[in-house]
Amino acid sequence: MDxxxxxxxxxxxxxxxFLAxxxxxxxxxxxxxxxxAATLPFEDDAAHINTRDARGVSSAEHADKDKGAIQ
Structure with a gap:
């Protein structure tokens, strides 16, 4: 055997x-x-709305600030 x-x-x-x-x-x-698993990217992000970042600011507060900046 070589x-x-x-x-x-x-x-x-x-x-x-590969076939297996x-x-x-x-x-x-x-x-x-x-x-x-294919529908995961399209699900609602409601579970993440009330999370807080390292500074203690919730993502909902970030969303409010972003809305104010656009208007």
Missing amino acids: INDLRGLSTVFAMIA VCFWAYSGRKKHDFDE
Whole structure:
């Protein structure tokens, strides 16, 4: 067994691993989880409205200041 045989085996193992990940990602059991994750950027940021930054200013106060600056 020389280096070329090892290279060939590593290529085969990499291809099998790739196909296994593809099969896992496109399986029906994971569809719900992936659909839920796909909508995360579009969800409401209500959970973050009352959070405070390092200075103790809430993000709602930042939003009020931003509105005043625009008007």
